[in-house]
Amino acid sequence: MKPLSREAGPRVFAIIVTLAMVAGLGLAFYLPSVAGNDLRFWLIAAWSGAREEQHATAPGTLVSPRVENGLGVNTFLEQEVEPSKRARTLSMARDAGFHWIRQEFRWEEIEPATKGEFLDPKFGNNTWEKYDQIVDTATVLGLEIIARLDTSPPWARPGNRHAFTPPERLDDYGDFVAAVASRYRGRLHYYQIWNEPNLSFEWGNQPVDAVATTELLKVAYTRIKAVDPSAVILAPALAPTLADGPGALNELVFLQQMYDAGAAAYFEIGSVQAYGLRDGPDDRRLGNGDVNFSRPLLFRALMVRNGDAAKPIWISEFGWNVPPPGHEGPYVYGNVTEDQQARYTVRALDRARTEWPWVGVMNLWYLKRADDREAGTLLAGFRLLDPDFTPRPVYGAVRDYAKRVGLL
Known part of the structure; x- marks a missing residue:
């Protein structure tokens, strides 16, 4: 033959x-x-x-900033009432090999009632105290924080009850981010400006607007850098979607519109979500009518085309979903077992580590919630720890991965 x-x-x-x-x-x-x-x-x-489709991702270009340990996880420490539980959550993050946490610093909580007043209107306590403890504990444990700066207080968004609404006056947001950077200078180094602005429900249920998002980014970048020139700014984390309308816009289209509006000079790190959803971590299709874990390749290629090959991408959220027992659909976030979730997560980390040199931090969604109000919902199927700190299989799998690659 x-x-x-x-x-x-x-x-x-x-x-x-x-x-x-x-x-x-x-x-x-x-x-x-x-x-x-x-x-x-x-x-x-x-x-x-x-x-596999080939895209111009400039794999040989050295990106900066670079990180040695890019293992990260999303946290909701602001939801914990007891300081001891915040400390325990952070300790368990460190014990699993995580070096990064992506944590909201909620403007609506920190400056809730009146501009310039940082007091809880119900209890009268200083609203910074909780965040001070988060930063202090993370610092002691050697954890880096990506401070996600979003939401707006009611006084900054008159007429809109939705917390994830951009402020009526950008200068008010600028004052807030400057206050955060000033208070935590030398302890916080990484700031992310907003989350998923290409989805309407993360933009005050208003039509999405890449130009307005870019203006928000410009103000935040300028004000933070004025306080702390060494601070590193992450672009807004964009959600992967094929939609093309005012309620949701394809993240690649949205990113290009941001570039066209002058965003390139106002961030050092690109950011996108990378959920596996209905496919596994090795699905390499990029034009199959759905989004998948490989989609950051398209995001990277777009950054390269816009002259940003030297900037890394940090994955702000990724993971696979375990639906609750008895759930019969629809499977909005996919449908895997706990064992599959654990294996796919580790394989995703390995794939990014070995194939995507332009990826820095990868933040799993998510570590834990403070209570079980999400029990029985699809959202609970992402967590690594139950509210009572019981680990799910994916937690142990990540810890074993961290040991295998020398992060623990």
Whole structure:
């Protein structure tokens, strides 16, 4: 038999994998949906790997800032009432190998009632105290904080009851971020300006607006740098979506509109979410009519085209969802078992570490909530720890990964 040429080999392999995928997906269809995920995801990974699209991601370009330990996790420490529970949460983050936490510094909580007044109107206590303890404890434990600066107090958004509404006056937001940077100069070094502004419900249920987002970013960058020139500014974390309307806008379109509005000079780190959703960590398709873990490749290519090859991307949120028992759909965030969640998370970390040199910190969504009000909902299926601090399998898997790669 005549041997296959180098050119023919990959094509034949792709055909074989495609035929196997058709047969395998037929089998997976008859398996219980969760049990069939591993087979379906493996076939998709093999098929997409054989015909992976190439994008100009400038893998040889050194990005800055660089990090040695990029293992991060989202926290909700502001929800904990007891300081001891905040400290325990941070200790468990450190013990799992996390070096970074992405933590909200909620403007609506810190300056709630009146501009320039940092008092809780109900109890009269200083609203900085809780955040002081978060920063102090994280510092003692050697954890770096990505301070997510968003929400606005009612007085800054008259006529809109939604907390995630941009302020009526950008200077008010500028004063707030400057106050945060001034108070924590030398202890906080990384600031993220807003979250998912390409989704309407994260923008006050108003039409999304990349130009307005860029103006918010410019004000925040300028005011923080005036207080702390060494501070590092992360661009708003954009949500992956294929939507094209006022309620949600494709993050690639939104990012390009931000570049067109002059955003490049006002951030040092790009930021995007990278949820696995309905596919596994090795799904390499980028044009399959859905979003997946590989989508940051398109985000990176867009940054390169806009002259930002030297800037890293930090993944602000990623993970896989375990729906609650008895949930029959829809599976908005995907549908995996706890074991699959653990394995896919570790594989995602390995893939980013070995294939994406332009990725810095990867923040899992999320460590824990203070209480169980989300019990029985899909959102609870992302957490690493239950409210009573009971670890889920993904927590142990991340800890084992950290040990394996020398982070613990």
